[in-house]
Amino acid sequence: MAIVKWKNKDLYDPWNGLRTLQDEINELFDIDRAPSTPGLFDRNLAPSLDVIEGDQNFTVRCELPGIELKDMEVTVISNVLTIKGEKKSGSDEKHRSFFKKECWTGTFQRTISLPDSADTGKIGAELKDGILTITLPKKEEAKPRQISVKIQ
Amino acid sequence: MSEKEINEQRYFAARYNIYKTGYKMFLDLEMPGVSKEDLNIQVEGNHLMVEGVKSTGQLAGKYRIHEMKEGVYRNIFTLDDTIDKDKIEGAVKNGIVNISLDIRESEKPRKIEIVSK
Numbered sequence: 001m002a003i004v005k006w007k008n009k010d011l012y013d014p015w016n017g018l019r020t021l022q023d024e025i026n027e028l029f030d031i032d033r034a035p036s037t038p039g040l041f042d043r044n045l046a047p048s049l050d051v052i053e054g055d056q057n058f059t060v061r062c063e064l065p066g067i068e069l070k071d072m073e074v075t076v077i078s079n080v081l082t083i084k085g086e087k088k089s090g091s092d093e094k095h096r097s098f099f100k101k102e103c104w105t106g107t108f109q110r111t112i113s114l115p116d117s118a119d120t121g122k123i124g125a126e127l128k129d130g131i132l133t134i135t136l137p138k139k140e141e142a143k144p145r146q147i148s149v150k151i152q
Numbered sequence: 153m154s155e156k157e158i159n160e161q162r163y164f165a166a167r168y169n170i171y172k173t174g175y176k177m178f179l180d181l182e183m184p185g186v187s188k189e190d191l192n193i194q195v196e197g198n199h200l201m202v203e204g205v206k207s208t209g210q211l212a213g214k215y216r217i218h219e220m221k222e223g224v225y226r227n228i229f230t231l232d233d234t235i236d237k238d239k240i241e242g243a244v245k246n247g248i249v250n251i252s253l254d255i256r257e258s259e260k261p262r263k264i265e266i267v268s269k
Contacts (some may be wrong), residue, residue: 048220054213061208063184063220065247095173102167103182112217130184130247131208 047083049110055144058118058136062110065130066103072127074134076120083132084109117142162223166204166249175260177235177253183225184247191249193242200229200240202249234259 050061072085186204204225239254
């Protein structure tokens with residue numbers, strides 16, 4: 001920086017408020033600052049989800065600890081995928097005296113719209129160690145193809 | 153473990169419940185993606201460490217939504233003298249780690265025999 005405009009800080013700057021507002025909004029989207037543990041008033045009832053697009057298929061992964069297969073429902077209507085279910089508390093809940101309770105119980109639902117290239121007719125799902133993995137193959141026309149071109 | 157190793161490894165705390173049923177304490181930790189083989193429960197002095205390695209690694213492809221964290225769950229709890237450290241059992245099911253801790257016999261209420269003289 002060779003030459004900078006001199007700015008008198010004592011002068012009133014009408015744009016200053018707008019600039020700090022922009023910084024504040026940017027800070028809101030700074031995900032790294034968010035605490036990793038739920039706060040006092042945070043209710044994180046939506047389970048975490050991953051959607052990965054591979055060469056041959058789409059993989060949807062969802063964290064559902066403590067949820068049985070029978071308490072869960074995965075549906076696809078046109079190209080909208082819905083994962084919903086209920087996390088039940090233990091049957092002897094009434095006899096338990098809690099010292100700390102961070103895990104939530106109750107119903108949850110996550111809905112995502114799938115891309116057109118996903119073949120919803122060949123959907124496969126697996127629940128293992130509290131992680132639900134849904135695999136959707138790509139439609140034939142969406143898969144990457146190698147076309148050899150003859151050069152004459 | 154050296155400081156460098158700690159910095160390289162990413163740990164995060166799992167959410168947990170602590171509750172008591174009768175004269176037994178229970179600890180439930182939510183560790184999705186942790187199987188029996190990846191779980192390590194240790195008692196050292198009066199510290200109970202629960203460590204679970206997530207088996208779900210990075211998948212090849214583009215992440216359209218990426219909310220699941222990768223790394224190692226690690227929670228450390230302090231046990232007081234009322235816990236019988238020799239009777240700690242752990243189980244894992246559907247991504248929930250359940251640890252049962254017994255309360256020492258000496259801490260339980262006991263009836264005192266009255267001797268008539």
